[in-house]
Amino acid sequence: xxxxxxxxxxxxxSTLLAVAFGVWAxxxxxxSASRVHLALGVGSFIGSGVLVWYGVWFLRKLKxxxxx
Amino acid sequence: xxxxxxxxxxxxxxxxxxxxxxxxxxxxLASEVMLxxxxxxxxxxxxxxxxxxxxxxxxxxxxSVPIGTFNTLVLIGSSxxxxxxxxxxxxxxxxxxxxxxxxxxxxxxxxxxxKAFEYSTKFSHGIFxxxxxxxxTDPSMFYGLYFTFTGLHALHVLLGILVNLWLLIWGAAMWxxxxxxxxxxxxxxxxxxxxxxxxxxxxxPVLYLL
Numbered sequence: 467x468x469x470x471x472x473x474x475x476x477x478x479x480s481t482l483l484a485v486a487f488g489v490w491a492x493x494x495x496x497x498s499a500s501r502v503h504l505a506l507g508v509g510s511f512i513g514s515g516v517l518v519w520y521g522v523w524f525l526r527k528l529k530x531x532x533x534x
Numbered sequence: 535x536x537x538x539x540x541x542x543x544x545x546x547x548x549x550x551x552x553x554x555x556x557x558x559x560x561x562x563l564a565s566e567v568m569l570x571x572x573x574x575x576x577x578x579x580x581x582x583x584x585x586x587x588x589x590x591x592x593x594x595x596x597x598s599v600p601i602g603t604f605n606t607l608v609l610i611g612s613s614x615x616x617x618x619x620x621x622x623x624x625x626x627x628x629x630x631x632x633x634x635x636x637x638x639x640x641x642x643x644x645x646x647x648x649k650a651f652e653y654s655t656k657f658s659h660g661i662f663x664x665x666x667x668x669x670x671t672d673p674s675m676f677y678g679l680y681f682t683f684t685g686l687h688a689l690h691v692l693l694g695i696l697v698n699l700w701l702l703i704w705g706a707a708m709w710x711x712x713x714x715x716x717x718x719x720x721x722x723x724x725x726x727x728x729x730x731x732x733x734x735x736x737x738x739p740v741l742y743l744l
Contacts, residue, residue: 467560468556469617469721469724469728472724472728473613473617473724473728476613476728479732480610483735483739486739487739487743490739494593503599506599506603510603513607527621528621528624531621531624
């Protein structure tokens with residue numbers, strides 16, 4: 467597996483973490499009313515979208531590089 | 535090829551389909567998976583076997599979620615700059631490689647500085663690896679595992695920074711004589727760096743959120 471393939475795997479897991487963290491943070495806001503955590507949650511959802519966009523951009527940029 | 539040169543440093547081995555260096559780093563990373571995997575297994579067994587009152591959520595134990603989130607962003611960013619440095623070499627741009635690679639090292643340093651700040655805060659509150667929860671004498675393993683996990687991870691980050699510094703300052707001379715081989719070395723360093731970042735992607739929710 468090349469760095470390209472490992473990076474894609476890493477970005478997929480990071481995106482999943484960002485979504486899961488967003489859910490956790492919004493849920494925590496419901497319990498603790500922490501505005502910091504709400505902001506982190508919203509930022510995390512936005513970040514997950516940015517990661518998806520970046521992953522697609524990265525795949526296009528390195529389409530000539532092997533996955534091995 | 536001289537007698538000292540290892541075979542298949544640039545061209546892939548016909549049996550494995552990868553270079554010798556890449557095969558070596560994946561074997562090394564497999565051993566690292568076993569190391570961190572055993573620690574995660576220990577975490578699960580200790581947590582399941584502990585009474586809930588002795589196993590706090592990270593936020594209850596005083597860990598700062600915003601700081602942990604910041605460090606997670608730093609490491610994700612460092613993976614992006616690392617892969618871009620390798621891609622720059624693939625495109626023959628040594629200047630861009632230096633900028634991206636330097637940024638990777640800098641972000642690794644930021645991560646360690648933040649982690650040192652977190653440690654110093656804990657130490658100033660009398661929290662050390664051997665103390666319990668919620669009272670200092672209670673038999674909780676939380677902080678023992680927290681310091682073991684994050685300390686071992688920080689050591690890996692430090693090792694990555696040192697190797698990357700060597701590659702940036704001295705190793706880059708190889709670009710003049712063997713550019714493909716140098717790009718291969720950066721790819722190997724990138725695989726290690728991604729693995730270390732991947733470990734943090736698991737550590738952050740386990741220690742700070744759950």
